[in-house]
Amino acid sequence: MSTDNLLAEWAPPTDVDLATAADELVAGMVDEPWGQASPSVYETGRLVALAPWLTRHAGRVRYLVASQHPDGGWGQPDGYGLVPTLSATEALFVTLRRPTGPGPTRAELAAAVERGLRVLVRWLADPALSVPDTPAADLIVPDLVNLLNTHLDELRDTPVVGLDPMWAGVHLGLPARMDPARLTQVRNGLAVGAPIPEKLLHALETAGEAARAARGVTPVPPGTVGASPAATAAWLGGPEVTGPARSYLDFVASQLGGPVPCATPITVFERGWVLSTLARANLPIDPPADLVRSLRAALGPDGAPAGPGLPADADSSSVALYALAQLGQPVAPDCLWSFDTGAHFCTWPGEDGYSITTNAHVLDALGHHLATVPAAPGRYRTTVDRLAGWLCGQQRSDGGWADRWHASPYYATVCCVLALHEHGRGPAVSTAVARAADWVLATQRDDGSWGRWAGTAEETAYAMQVLATAGRSGLSGLGAALARGQAYLLSPADRTDGVPLWQRPNNVPLWHDKDLYLPTAIVRSAVIAALVPVARRPELITPALPT
Structure with missing residues (x-):
C-alpha cells in the first residue's frame, strides 16, 4: 500500500x-x-535455577523454552544474545537434573539445552565476539560460563537422560578481553564480610554461595535486594526463609504468569x-x-x-x-x-x-x-x-x-x-x-x-x-x-x-x-x-x- x-x-x-x-x-x-516492563530471559533463567520452589516455576520454564530462537540462542543480535543465552541454557540444564515436573517434557528441555550449547560454543570460540556494555556483564558472563562448565564436567560421572554424552567435558571459554578477576574480587569480599558497593547489589546473584544472607546486605522496602528478583532470590537462599524478601519474590513471580522483569x-x-x-x-x-x-x-x-x-x-x-x-x-x-x-x-x-x-x-x-x-x-x-x-x-x-x-x-x-x-x-x-x-x-x-x-x-x-x-x-x-x-x-x-x-x-x-x-x-x-x-x-x- x-x-x-x-x-x-x-x-x-x-x-x-x-x-x-x-x-x-x-x-x-x-x-x-511498580512499573511496567517486559520479562527478562536472563532474570527468569536465574529464578528457574535459584528458586524452583517459587510460585509459577513451571511458567518460567515454559517461557524459556518458548522464547528460544531457531538458531538456539535467546535475545537480540550483535552480542546481545550472549547473556540471556547463557542464563537460559544453564537454567534448563539445572532443570534437567531435577525430578520431572509440570511444564516442558524432558525431551523438550534436553533439545533446548543442546541447541543453546551449540550456539554458545560457536559464539564463544569467535575472537570477534563483542559483548555489549550492559550492566555487570563482566560478572555475569564469567559466572554463567563457570556454572555451565561445571555441569558439563559432571556429565562424565553423572550422565543426564536426554543429553548426548558427547557434551561431557566440553568447555566454554570466555570472550576475548574478558577477565574474571572482578568476579573473584567481589566473591572474596563478600566471603569476609567486606562492604559491597550499592550498584553491585543489582547483580548479587553472580556471587554464588557468598550471596546467601550476605553480611551487610539488607533488603529494602518492598523487600528487594538491588531491585532484582534474581539478586533477592540469591540473598534469600531457600524457601524456608520468610519475610519481606519472600513476599517480594512471590508478588513479582505472579505478575506475568511466571517470567519476571530484570528490575x-x-x-x-x-x-x-x-x-x-x-x-x-x-x-x-x-x-x-x-x-x-x-x-x-x-x-x-x-x-x-x-x-x-x-x-x-x-x-x-x-x-x-x-x-x-x-x-x-x-x-x-x-x-x-x-x-x-x-x-x-x-x-x-x-x-x-x-x-x-x-x-x-x-x-x-x-x-x-x-x-x-x-x-x-x-x-x-x-x-x-x-x-x-x-x-x-x-x-x-x-x-x-x-x-x-x-x-x-x-x-x-x-x-x-x-x-x-x-x-x-x-x-x-x-x-x-x-x-x-x-x-x-x-x-x-x-x-x-x-x-x-x-x-x-x-x-x-x-x-x-x-x-x-x-x-x-x-x-x-x-x-x-x-x-x-x-x-x-x-x-x-x-x-x-x-x-x-x-x-x-x-x-x-x-x-x-x-x-x-x-x-x-x-x-x-x-x-x-x-x-x-x-x-x-x-x-x-x-x-x-x-x-
Whole structure:
C-alpha cells in the first residue's frame, strides 16, 4: 500500500485522541506503581535455577523454552544474545537434573539445552565476539560460563537422560578481553564480610554461595535486594526463609504468569520518563497529586534512584527534576553537582565510562533551571555551555549519537537533539543538530520506519521527534519523511483487528539492563509524543503531500 493511500485511510489522530491516550498512560502508572516492563530471559533463567520452589516455576520454564530462537540462542543480535543465552541454557540444564515436573517434557528441555550449547560454543570460540556494555556483564558472563562448565564436567560421572554424552567435558571459554578477576574480587569480599558497593547489589546473584544472607546486605522496602528478583532470590537462599524478601519474590513471580522483569520496582524511572515526555510534548496531562509528590519525595540530597534498592543516579535525578519543573513543581537541581566530574556528569560516582543520555538529561535539568530562574548562579550558565560542548564532541561521524543505556542510536540522538535545541547555543550546537537531522533522514526504511535491526514504533517515534525538532526550513525530504513515519505509526499493528501501531507498539526490547528489556509505559509515551507535532503542525507534512 502506498504512503498516500495509508494517509487517506488513517487520518491523523486529533489532540483529543492523543490527550486521552496520555491520560490512560498516566492512570496506568497509578494502577501499576511498580512499573511496567517486559520479562527478562536472563532474570527468569536465574529464578528457574535459584528458586524452583517459587510460585509459577513451571511458567518460567515454559517461557524459556518458548522464547528460544531457531538458531538456539535467546535475545537480540550483535552480542546481545550472549547473556540471556547463557542464563537460559544453564537454567534448563539445572532443570534437567531435577525430578520431572509440570511444564516442558524432558525431551523438550534436553533439545533446548543442546541447541543453546551449540550456539554458545560457536559464539564463544569467535575472537570477534563483542559483548555489549550492559550492566555487570563482566560478572555475569564469567559466572554463567563457570556454572555451565561445571555441569558439563559432571556429565562424565553423572550422565543426564536426554543429553548426548558427547557434551561431557566440553568447555566454554570466555570472550576475548574478558577477565574474571572482578568476579573473584567481589566473591572474596563478600566471603569476609567486606562492604559491597550499592550498584553491585543489582547483580548479587553472580556471587554464588557468598550471596546467601550476605553480611551487610539488607533488603529494602518492598523487600528487594538491588531491585532484582534474581539478586533477592540469591540473598534469600531457600524457601524456608520468610519475610519481606519472600513476599517480594512471590508478588513479582505472579505478575506475568511466571517470567519476571530484570528490575522491579522502577517507579521513579517510569514516572519521570513518562511525565517528562508527555509534558515536553505540551499534552494537557493532569497527573494525580500523589504521583507528583512521589517524584519529589524520591529526590534526596544525593538525587533519586530509578527504584528502591538501586543507588541514586544522575539520570533518574535529572529526568525527575525536569518532569517536576515541566509540571510546575520545580525543585532546585543542587543534587546533581555531586555527579559532576569536571568534564561531564557521571551516572553515579565511580562509573566506568560515561553515558551520553545521562549528560543530555542533566543538560535538560540545568538548562531549564537556568532559563526559568533568572538569579541562578553563574555556575549554571558555565556548566550548561560545557555540557552542550561536550555532547557535540561525542557526536558520531555519521551525525547520530550512541549510548550505554540503550541499544538504538535513535534514543541517544533524540535525547541529545532535544537538550541541545532547547539549551545549547552557538554554531557548533546548530551544526550538530542539523547533522543529526540529516542522519535521521538518510536512515529511514522503505516502510517509513526507523530502527537498528528492524523498524520499530519506538525508534520511529524518536526519529520523528528529531525531525520535528531539528528539521530546518527548506530541508529536502523533511515533509515526506514525516508523512511516511506517521503513516507507519498509524498503520495497523495487527491486520486482524486494525488497532494502529501507535496504540500497540511492536514490543522489541532495546533498553540496557542485565539483558535488553522494554519499559512499556515509557515507550508508549514516546510514541504518543512523536505524533503531537505532526497533529498540531500539519505544515511539517503538507508540502510533501500531493496538491
